[in-house]
Amino acid sequence: MKIPIAYNVRSLLRRPVSTAMTALGVALVVAVFIAMLALAGGFRAALVRTGSPENMLVLRGGADTELTSGIGRETARIISSFPHVATGPDGRALASPEVFVVVNLRRAAGPKAGVGINNVVVRGVSPQAFVVRRNVRIVEGRRFKAGAAEIIVGKAIAPRFANTAVGDTLRFASRDWLVVGHFGADGSAFESEIWGENEQFMPVFRGDFFQSVTFRLDSLAGFETAKAALESDPRIRVDAHRESDFYANQSVMLMQILRFLAVMITGIMGVGAVFGAVNTMSAAVAYRASEIGVLLTLGFRPRSVLASFLAESVVIALVGGVLGCLLALPINGIVTSTTNWEAFSEVAFAFRVSPALLAAGLLFAVVMGAVGGFFPARRAARLPVVQALR
Amino acid sequence: MRFLPLVWANLMRHQRRTLLTTLSVALALFLFASLRSVVTTLDATGEVGSESRMIVRHATGIVFQLPMSQLERLRAVPGVSGVSWACWFGGVYVEPRNFFAQFAVDPESYLDMYPEMEIPPQQREAFLRERTAALVGRRLMEKYGWRLGQDVTLRGTIYSGDWSFTIRAVYQAANPSFGEEVLLFHYNYLYERGGRWVSPGWYVLRLSDPSLAPAVAGAVDDRFRNSSDPTKTETERAFQTSFVTMWGNVRFLMNAIGTAVVFAILLVAANSMMLSARERTGEVGVLKAVGFTDLRLFGLVMLEAGAVAATGAALGLGGAKLLYGLGEFTWMGFLPGFDVTLGTIALGLALAALLALASGIVPAVGAARLQVVRALRHVE
Numbered sequence: 168m169k170i171p172i173a174y175n176v177r178s179l180l181r182r183p184v185s186t187a188m189t190a191l192g193v194a195l196v197v198a199v200f201i202a203m204l205a206l207a208g209g210f211r212a213a214l215v216r217t218g219s220p221e222n223m224l225v226l227r228g229g230a231d232t233e234l235t236s237g238i239g240r241e242t243a244r245i246i247s248s249f250p251h252v253a254t255g256p257d258g259r260a261l262a263s264p265e266v267f268v269v270v271n272l273r274r275a276a277g278p279k280a281g282v283g284i285n286n287v288v289v290r291g292v293s294p295q296a297f298v299v300r301r302n303v304r305i306v307e308g309r310r311f312k313a314g315a316a317e318i319i320v321g322k323a324i325a326p327r328f329a330n331t332a333v334g335d336t337l338r339f340a341s342r343d344w345l346v347v348g349h350f351g352a353d354g355s356a357f358e359s360e361i362w363g364e365n366e367q368f369m370p371v372f373r374g375d376f377f378q379s380v381t382f383r384l385d386s387l388a389g390f391e392t393a394k395a396a397l398e399s400d401p402r403i404r405v406d407a408h409r410e411s412d413f414y415a416n417q418s419v420m421l422m423q424i425l426r427f428l429a430v431m432i433t434g435i436m437g438v439g440a441v442f443g444a445v446n447t448m449s450a451a452v453a454y455r456a457s458e459i460g461v462l463l464t465l466g467f468r469p470r471s472v473l474a475s476f477l478a479e480s481v482v483i484a485l486v487g488g489v490l491g492c493l494l495a496l497p498i499n500g501i502v503t504s505t506t507n508w509e510a511f512s513e514v515a516f517a518f519r520v521s522p523a524l525l526a527a528g529l530l531f532a533v534v535m536g537a538v539g540g541f542f543p544a545r546r547a548a549r550l551p552v553v554q555a556l557r
Numbered sequence: 558m559r560f561l562p563l564v565w566a567n568l569m570r571h572q573r574r575t576l577l578t579t580l581s582v583a584l585a586l587f588l589f590a591s592l593r594s595v596v597t598t599l600d601a602t603g604e605v606g607s608e609s610r611m612i613v614r615h616a617t618g619i620v621f622q623l624p625m626s627q628l629e630r631l632r633a634v635p636g637v638s639g640v641s642w643a644c645w646f647g648g649v650y651v652e653p654r655n656f657f658a659q660f661a662v663d664p665e666s667y668l669d670m671y672p673e674m675e676i677p678p679q680q681r682e683a684f685l686r687e688r689t690a691a692l693v694g695r696r697l698m699e700k701y702g703w704r705l706g707q708d709v710t711l712r713g714t715i716y717s718g719d720w721s722f723t724i725r726a727v728y729q730a731a732n733p734s735f736g737e738e739v740l741l742f743h744y745n746y747l748y749e750r751g752g753r754w755v756s757p758g759w760y761v762l763r764l765s766d767p768s769l770a771p772a773v774a775g776a777v778d779d780r781f782r783n784s785s786d787p788t789k790t791e792t793e794r795a796f797q798t799s800f801v802t803m804w805g806n807v808r809f810l811m812n813a814i815g816t817a818v819v820f821a822i823l824l825v826a827a828n829s830m831m832l833s834a835r836e837r838t839g840e841v842g843v844l845k846a847v848g849f850t851d852l853r854l855f856g857l858v859m860l861e862a863g864a865v866a867a868t869g870a871a872l873g874l875g876g877a878k879l880l881y882g883l884g885e886f887t888w889m890g891f892l893p894g895f896d897v898t899l900g901t902i903a904l905g906l907a908l909a910a911l912l913a914l915a916s917g918i919v920p921a922v923g924a925a926r927l928q929v930v931r932a933l934r935h936v937e
Contacts, residue, residue, distance in 0.1 A: 179570060188828040195821035197813055206810075229717035235647065270618040273791075286618060286803075330717035340617045341787055372621070435588050436818055440576040449574060450832040506803040511620065 170467055170475040175482060177280050178455065189447045191488035193535055196436040197491025197528045202498055203429035204527075207422050210505065212377040213516035214418035217355035218410030221387055222299060223251075225380045225397060228404035232415075232417075233267040238377045242403045246380045251393035255298060262382035263299050266291030266368045269512045270339045271331045286512040287324060288360040289339070291368030291377075299383050303357060307480055308333040308348030317448045323358035323502065323515035337361075338380040340371045356414065356507070359514045381410060384387050417509040437535055440487075444539025452547040459547050460555030469548035476547045480540020481533055488532025492525050560853075564860050571833065573863065578829040582869025582912060583876065585822035586905050590877035592811040592818075593901045598892045599808075601734045603801045606793030608767040610670065613760040613777055614796075617695045622756035623786055631760055635775050636769035641666035642757035644744060648711030650701075650721060657697055659711065659740045661747040664692075670761050673735050680705070680726035688746050691722035694737030697731040709740075716751045736893035761793075819908055827916035830862055836922030841924050842932025851925040858924050862917025863910075870909035874902050 179186045195286070224245055232235035238246075243264040246252075252263045269286045294313065297303055311317035318337065325331045330338070335346045344363065352358045369375055384393060394407040452459070462472060499520035507514040569573045613631065615621035622644070631640045646659040648663065664685050676684070676692070684690045691709060703709065703724055710721045722742050730737050748755045762777075764770060774790040781788045791799075839855060851855075878897045 185828055185832060186826045191707050192821045192828075195817050195824075201815050203814075229712075229714060229716070231649075231653070231714050235715040268618065269620050271616070283703060341785075372617075387577040432588060432818070434594075435584050436615075436821060439581040439584050439818075439822050439825055442581045443828060445577055446825070446829045446832060449571075450836070453836070503806060505806070 168467060168471060170462065171473050172478065175475060175479040179479065182451070184313065185447055185450070186483055186486075189443050190483050190490060192440045192443045193393050193487025194490035196433060196440045196535070197488050197532050198494040199436060200429065200433040201492065201495035201520060201524055201528045202518070203425065203432065203491060204524055205495065205498060205520045206503075207425035207429065208424070208524065209503075209512075209516045209519035211415070211418045211422050212513065212519050213354055214238075214507075215411065215415045216302070216353055217357055217414040218313040218412070219301065220270035220409060220411045222381055222383055222410035223390070223393060224408045224410045224413050225405050226378075226408070228398075228406050230406070233265075233378050234269060234511060236267075236378045236379060237373075238264065238385050238405070238453045240375065242378055242405070243380050244403070245400070245403055246397065247382065247395065249296055249393070251385055251396065253388050253470060255295070259295070259298050259384065261295055262380055263293045263296035264365060264377040264380045264507050265293070265296065266365045267378035268368070268372045269510065272337075272339060275327055275329045275331075275415070284327065286506075287328065288510055289318075289368065290360050290362050291365030291372075292362055293365055295383070296362075299381055300352070300357070302353035302355060304351050305348050306351045308346075311347055313364055314367075315364075316342060316344050316367060317347045318344045318361050318363040319350050320346055321358040321360045321362075322349045322351050323504075323512070324361075325349050326513070327504070327513075342371055342393075353518065354509075356514050356516075359504070359512070400454040417507060420525065421505070422507065433531075436469050437531070441535050444480055444484060444536055445543060447483070448476065448540045448543035449546075451479070452476065452543045452550075456550060456555045460552050463550070464556065465551045473544045473548035477537060477540050480544065481536040484532045484536025485529065487536075488529045491532065492528050494521060495528070496498070496525075560857060560860070564857060564864060566862060567790065567833070567837070567857075567861055570646055574829060574833070578826055579869045579872070581717040581822050581825045582909065583763055583872035585818050586870055586873030586875045586909060588818050588873075589815045589908065590874055590897050590901050590905055591610070591881075592815045593904065594877070594881060594895060594897050595892065596808050597898050597901060598734075598809050598895045599801050599804060599930050602736075602893060602936070603794065603798035605732060605734045606795070606797040607673075608770070608792060608794065609764045609768060610793040611764065611773060611790055612796040613762060613788050613790045613795055613801045614758075614787045616778070616848075621786075622758055623760065623788065624756055627786070627788070629778065629780065630780060631762060634773060634780070636766065636773045636776075639670060639763035641668060641761045642744070642759065643667060643672045643761065644747060644758040644845075645715075646711070646713070646720075647715045650709070650711055651840075657738050657740060658782075659742070662741050663744050664741075667741070670683070670763055673730050673732060674728040675731065676726050676728045679689075684726035687723065687725055688743050688749075689722055690725035690742065692726045692728055692741040693724050694739050695727055696737040698724075698727055698814050699742065700738070716755070718750070720750070734893050737884045738893070750851070762790075765887075775885065806824065806886040819912075823912055823915055826862075826865065826912055827919070830858075830865075830920050833860065833861075834923060838927065838932050841927050842929050845927065845929045854927075855921045855925040858921035859913070862921075863913040866909040866913035866916075867928050869904055869912075874905045878902065916917045 191474065221306065226233065226236040229240055242493050247260040247262040255261050270289050272285050272287050274285050297310070305319065306322055311319055320331045329334065331346055333346055333348060336343045337346055384390060390409055397407045398404055459472060463469065498518045500517050502515055502517045504513050504515040506512070613623070615623055628642065631637060644661040646658050646661055650657070657813050668681065669900060684692045693703065705724055705727065707724050708721055709724060712720050713720055728737065762773065764773060771790050777790040778788055844854060881896050
């Protein structure tokens, strides 16, 4: 017969401080676990959302980042003329040849003002970019006009750097640029960029060539044929990637580092928390030896005693887990930034606490409780009845 | 002091509990030392730059190149006793995972500029003589098991194609923060094969007098301000420090996690002490009845907590120091000279002391205040 759970709950309440401390220990471990994985998840989410699976990104053959690529005008024209490129309602190819550079800007006033390298991606786009990239929207002001020295600033970086409000003049590459709008891009990495017209940027930066061509595939399934056609064409030397995969891959290294750190740190902390649970449960078993003796005398099986104490440990851990989730929840949505080493620039993203992550945290807590409580529970079950009753 | 056997006996009564608590403290301090060492190592890399060297880079951004024509003008700036230049190569060795820095440099002037690099004279000559030679840091040699005279092929990403070098020299650095995981080769080789648009990524200036740094920076930047390639000149130390800021909120993250860890373990240790204390009510009563003063009992309990904390600290901090002191962990060269500093150890010990105090105080006060008559009721 099972020992009623009420017994466990009442026992827990009898020693509130000890229970609370163990639960709190578990809570901290779970909170750190969730926080670190939320950081990794947020970074990945920002980058994964950046590209679309229906677009292709073409770089120079051998270049692995936009920064190191170079595509001439002729090459860009040839790419745009491929049959795999979708055409818009006006008949023009939905392709955007783009300039990609990273410039050093001054931070806005604040704790980090005037400190360090502050690299921001500046992307020169064609008007087609706003059609090719569906998730980009102007949130304030307007788009830049063709032929004018105008730029729009991503809303994630606008507050972080000086002179980026709508109407301000931002100076880089020895020229003054008028900020005419801010844009949002669904939380993706594009929001950490500054956009302007590609023709305006070319003479200022690297000369008469682009860094990439991004176009919409005319059919989602046509990726493989398009890739093969582009890479085997003798006129051009290019590498073609699915846009979503390309940006998602940029997040891989940092993601792996963060995940590794998260696992290692919370692993070590988890061991500590398990020790805490073992201590608490051992003491409980020792303290309640006479009660266990009574239970066994009454006819409860040792198996039930084991299950009961195990359940008690799990309950403490679960309380800690819930507390940990509550502790970690407020960080959801907090925007932070880090360096995207692939693009050698800053990318802003938000912590992302997903329901799956919370569930994982709770599971982690339960496991800690179960592992910690197992041996003391087994000892409780094996108590010799006569001695216990003394 | 003569009560140490008593403290020991108390601790050994519940061997498992004492062991687990000590191990928890050890783990927490190990983690704390590791996290803090990341921060201290990053800070140390910022200190490496010499005060007599300055870096000239493109004002628009680090990714833009500077024209070779600036070389003569830089040489002519008063206060500059030597100029060298370098270029980031960014090649891939076998697969992208094997990341290390590669620079194309002007060999003669670059080696003069960085006397920190210790190279045997014959190897130095061999490196200078041969255009396709490579100078490799000692750690990098060990990491990939390369030998002198071996060919190394890198796949260029910025400069396309496969580039082969012969390792002719190995350098060591006296200062571990300098980093021994870089591959250097001849700029002329890059220029020959890469073509006309190969250009220095940055210039390095040596100052005849470190105090001239602001004047030289002003002179250089003014000279090129209205040219097509404006410059930003700063001391090497400032340049290095600015790279450290690219790590962003790492310091905050490490500190926050470290705090959470220590706090969590504090709870474990305190909990353990309180459990022990509660079980020993009877004994405390007996001790008091026999003649131990309140103060002495207070001291005994605190000593017990202190013993656990001290052992944990020795294990955790000592373990971290041993592990990282072997010097193998540099994480792709980003954290050269990763080691646990004395400051970190001192801080760790302070935390252990705090731990002992916080976990022992409640039971200690409880033991001191215990009324003998009440306590004796618990004696079996």
